[in-house]
Amino acid sequence: MQQYSGKSIFKGIAIGKIYFYSKGEQQVKRHKIEDAAGEITRYNNAKEQAINELTKLYEKALKEVGEGNAEIFNVHIMMLEDEDYNDSVNNIVENQSMNAEYAVARTADNFYEMFSNMEDEYFKARAFDIKDISERVISILNGASTGSDIGNEPVIIVANDLAPSETVQMDKDKLLAFVTELGSSNSHTAILARTMNIPALIGVKIEESWNGKMAIVDGYTGTFYIDPEEEMLNEYKAKKEEEENSRKLLQDLKGKENVTLSGQKINIYANIGNVTDLAAVLQNDASGIGLFRSEFLYLESDHLPTEEEQFQVYKQVAETMAGKKVIIRTLDIGADKQVDYLNLGKEDNPAMGYRAIRICLNEPEIFKTQLRAILRASAFGNISIMFPMIISVNEVLQIKKIVAEVKAELDTVGIEYGEVELGIMIETPAAAIISDLLAKEVDFFSIGTNDLTQYTLAIDRQNAKLDPIYDAHHEAVLRLIQMVVDNAHKEGIWAGICGELGADLSLTKRFLEMGLDELSVSPTFVLPVRKEVRETK
Structure with missing residues (x-):
């Protein structure tokens, strides 16, 4: 058994197999093009498809996690429509005669570096959003999927980091918990985890070799157990059952007064x-x-x-x-x-x-x-x-x-x-x-x-x-x-x-x-x- 400590984002217990989620960043090949106008049209079409996808994600998030948490997708749409971002892509295509995939990737790298070096934390956070929207456009240009399929059984998602678009696209019925290496307690994904009542840890040094292994997430202590022994597994199954019973008992509180035992x-x-x-x-x-x-x-x-x-x-x-x-x-x-x-x-x-x-x-x-x-x-x-x-x-x-x-x-x-x-x-x-x-x-x-x-x-x-x-x-x-x-x-x-x-x-x-x-x-x-x-x- 292996044991790791992280920072708890949402308390709770999850027991299940690990699904190692990899972003699968697109391999971008750089090559010269002859028809710049046609390449820009390709890019504009991909951008419009990305905006349509983000609009659907916004609507999905609106129903599942509320307006405040869904708003990040409107931010992503605004970033895709940003004049400076689009001017950079078009400039690389036209003046360097490069393919749209390369132009988007190069723009993403430049903007990522620019935002990352800013002192203001808000703009630093936008660096990751630039990467997220750019990966979406590149995926569309490459004809690749932009979804977040995690299989057919409930799993504990382990990832280096998770973008809001990735978490929202995942099937909520299959999500037991999140465990990531990066992220902060105020990140969009952390907020989504709390909204969805999903146990989550950040700051855990992850390994791809964990994929498919049985694990336990203890959101109360911030502990992650890999390949737990039978005795520990049974102990946490009992804790999980107790947790679920407590949740059911909460429903009995509906209609009751908010009053202490002393009458306050x-x-x-x-x-x-x-x-x-x-x-x-x-x-x-x-x-x-x-x-x-x-x-x-x-x-x-x-x-x-x-x-x-x-x-x-x-x-x-x-x-x-x-x-x-x-x-x-x-x-x-x-x-x-x-x-x-x-x-x-x-x-x-x-x-x-x-x-x-x-x-x-x-x-x-x-x-x-x-x-x-x-x-x-x-x-x-x-x-x-x-x-x-x-x-x-x-x-x-x-x-x-x-x-x-x-x-x-x-x-x-x-x-x-x-x-x-x-x-x-x-x-x-x-x-x-x-x-x-x-x-x-x-x-x-x-x-x-x-x-x-x-x-x-x-x-x-x-x-x-x-x-x-x-x-x-x-x-x-x-x-x-x-x-x-x-x-x-x-x-x-x-x-x-x-x-x-x-x-x-x-x-x-x-x-x-x-x-x-x-x-x-x-x-x-x-x-x-x-x-x-x-x-x-």
């Missing part, structure tokens, strides 16, 4: 990216929606969504939730979420740049359009509005003034709207430290622990090299959360968490001790958090 109550809401996530919210019995990431309406569009387009979406969510609270976060674009039509431009440090509420206050008409749509929809349900990336009281005062202007406009034309709570996200140390002042101006706080941790520790959460020291449990982060809760309660408003830390069961008891009023998590974590709450004294 807490709201458990769900985070969503679009209306397609509503089924999971209802299936997992969330008490409401604590974070509706409205930016995905903008990311999936090739134009600024109109007031009517937004209104119809917000209305549908409000009606579907039938009186349960729906908290809509206003446009949180910028940093790692870009849309071409806003022409935001590239920034050296986008995580701290022109983003979120900074854009909205600088572009009031864009902001007002969204606010009108949300307020109109509030007449059809229980809607609250939340504003991201706040750092000052002055920003809140500007927001409230704009909201008042929009309400006055609606009153003038006789359009009804409901009673809407206004809240802010606490994502920056600045907001946490002055939360006593901010609490006087709003109805609630929602703590975005992902960014709060990033900014407090001065660690880029998408930088895999920093994973060993990225500590969301850092006492400084937890003390800031406590400060925010205390200051909220002093002013009689409620405070919750909508970041990933809300689903960390090892912290549930401490969050209850802090006095948090709400935890908003991915839909699949609603029942596990409810179970933890109900078992806490």
Whole structure:
């Protein structure tokens, strides 16, 4: 038996045979061509086929893993349509008289090197996306398959790395677990693994010779066992059965209150990216929606969504939730979420740049359009509005003034709207430290622990090299959360968490001790958090 340690991305146990997944990079031959125009036509046809395939992948991912996780395929489409990328391919074909396969491969290498050498981690991550889309086009040009066939039986996928397009194409009924050598806990594939409830490990030195061997993935300890002995195999089969029984027992928690043994109550809401996530919210019995990431309406569009387009979406969510609270976060674009039509431009440090509420206050008409749509929809349900990336009281005062202007406009034309709570996200140390002042101006706080941790520790959460020291449990982060809760309660408003830390069961008891009023998590974590709450004294 062999034993290896890695970093756990999603807890759980998987037992089965290993399938060594190889990307099978295309062998590209370089040769001279005489008809450059014809070769460019070949490339354009392959590119259009690739875009069609990516569109289908987006639609498949939308159904299986939700809007937020599917968005990477729209990013890939935009990259294939990028003018600089296409100019490079065309230039190599025309000026060097080279075949399209070589031109794409050469462009991919050049862009990969360019992105890899950038200091910004977001653009570094795009280097792997360039490789992914280029391999797809080369495969099409070569007449090769672009699918991800893993056979007919359930397997543990072992790979050097996995692209989002590869994981989404795999048959979900055949996936037991992922084990990769590369990747980070915030990579697209890691997020997909968590969304699909598939145990996953990263940072394991893999070997192709493992293919076909029996293995165990222990996502609780981050351990990978190759050729386990019979005694260990039986031990883990028992653990797996116990795990499955526990999952079934969670279903019995539907309809139960989120209340501790001592009688303390807490709201458990769900985070969503679009209306397609509503089924999971209802299936997992969330008490409401604590974070509706409205930016995905903008990311999936090739134009600024109109007031009517937004209104119809917000209305549908409000009606579907039938009186349960729906908290809509206003446009949180910028940093790692870009849309071409806003022409935001590239920034050296986008995580701290022109983003979120900074854009909205600088572009009031864009902001007002969204606010009108949300307020109109509030007449059809229980809607609250939340504003991201706040750092000052002055920003809140500007927001409230704009909201008042929009309400006055609606009153003038006789359009009804409901009673809407206004809240802010606490994502920056600045907001946490002055939360006593901010609490006087709003109805609630929602703590975005992902960014709060990033900014407090001065660690880029998408930088895999920093994973060993990225500590969301850092006492400084937890003390800031406590400060925010205390200051909220002093002013009689409620405070919750909508970041990933809300689903960390090892912290549930401490969050209850802090006095948090709400935890908003991915839909699949609603029942596990409810179970933890109900078992806490």
